[in-house]
Amino acid sequence: MTVNKENPARPLDQGRLDDLLGRYVNDLGATISAGNVILGDKLGLYRALAEAGPFTSAELATYTGTAERYVREWLAGQAASVYISYDPATGRYSMTAEQALAFADPAGLDLSGGFELAAACLADGAMIEDAFRTGRGVAWGTHHPGVFTGCERFFRPGYVANLVSSWIPAVDGLGERLAAGVTVADVGCGLGTTTRLLAESHPASTVTGFDPHQGSVELARAAARAHPAGLCTFAAARAQDFPGTGYGLVTTFDSLHDMGDPLAAARHIRGALAGDGVWLIVEPFAGTSVAENLTPVGRSYYSFSTFLCVPHAISEGAADALGNQAGEAPIAALAAEAGFRRFGEVAQTPFNRVYAARP
Structure with missing residues (x-):
């Protein structure tokens, strides 16, 4: 033990202090590394390494039309992060297949998107500080634009990997009904990744994405025009009052916990569903208590919930926002109070839990 000069009654455990300092160094490096990851993504440095490397710093700078001295520092930092690989014998940098999948392939894991989202959250620090002091909310649409695009990139790989292949088949009869053709409302659709996936994989169904943020709706429409493989449309509407009835499927992907009145949303979804319809609820992975959620995820x-989810829900009038780590119990209670007779978890990943509710 080491004496705590500020408070001798509380001796310091040097091992615990060293562990804390180690975590601090890792976190500090990760925080500033975020900006470097974003630069590598925007400047095409990762893609160049994956497609044409190995490169020295001079070779990569020439290949990408960037300045060598900046590239040299960037490469060393990325190698220290183990996001790229370095060969001391040749002085060249490269990417393994795994590193390329994570950072150089837009259709891969696209981990740069998570850093984009985190950096955009930090850019909004002044707004969140004010919210802490005043209790006011911060609406989704007032955030840095990187929040919208970064959020879509952060969640997209999980949706692409799981929605069609495992989540829909996990709900009894849902895949067959979508193949035969039903109307679908994707509520809180953001930039429309899930809307497009549903439409492209089930062309007999008609899919509409609804989101209260007009800017996201416009971005979703633009993306749909670029990938016109399925029948889907987009409109600005809240979960509490999106139009239409008789839906065979209503989905909420990582959005229920953001809502100011999730019970009103659940009741509206219940009323909008056909008698044999399904509400597919995808939420961030969470246990039943804070203690169970003290994990890296x-x-x-x-x-993220501190910067995004809770502030937005409060901006919509939430008295006690769910937050994205609410867990299953409050969601099940919402479904029951809204009139759903059947509710249960049907699938999960390390990042999401998937529930199905039926009238």
Whole structure:
């Protein structure tokens, strides 16, 4: 033990202090590394390494039309992060297949998107500080634009990997009904990744994405025009009052916890569904208590929730926002109070839990 000069009654455990300092160094490096990841993504440095490397710093700078001295520093930092690989014998940098999948392939894991989202959250620090002091909310649409695009990139790989292949088949009869053709409302659709996936994989169904943020709706429409493989449309509407009835499927992907009145949303969804319809609820992975969520995933989600989810729900009038680590119990209670007779978890990943509710 080491004496705590500020408070001798509380001796310091040097091992615990060293562990804390180690975590601090890792976190500090990760925080500033975010900006470097974003630069590598925007400047095409990762893609160049994956497609044409190995490169020295001079070779990569020439290939990408960037300045060598900046590239040299960037490469060393990325190698220290183990996001790229370095060969000391040749002085060249490269990417393994795994590193390329993570950072150089837009259709891969696209981990740069998570850093884009985190950096955009930090750019909004003044607004969140004011919210802490005043209790006021911060509406989604007032955030840095990188929040919208970064959020879509952060969640897209999980949706692409799981929605069609495992989540829909996990709900009894849902895949067959979508193949035969039903109307679908994708509520809180953001930039429309899930809307397009549903439409492209089930062309007999008609899919509409609804989101209260007009800017996201416009971005979703633009993306749909670029990928016109399925029948889908987009409109600005809230979960509490999106139009239409008789839906065979209503979906909420990582959005229920953001709502100011999730019970009103659940009741409206119940009324909008056909008698044999399904509400597919995808939420961030969470346990039943804070103690169960003290994990690396929980840490990331609580941090994002502080900047995004809770402030937006409060901006819509929430008295006690759910937050993205609410867990199953409050969602099940909402479904029951809204009139759903059947509710249960049907699938999960390390990042999401998937529930189905039926009238």
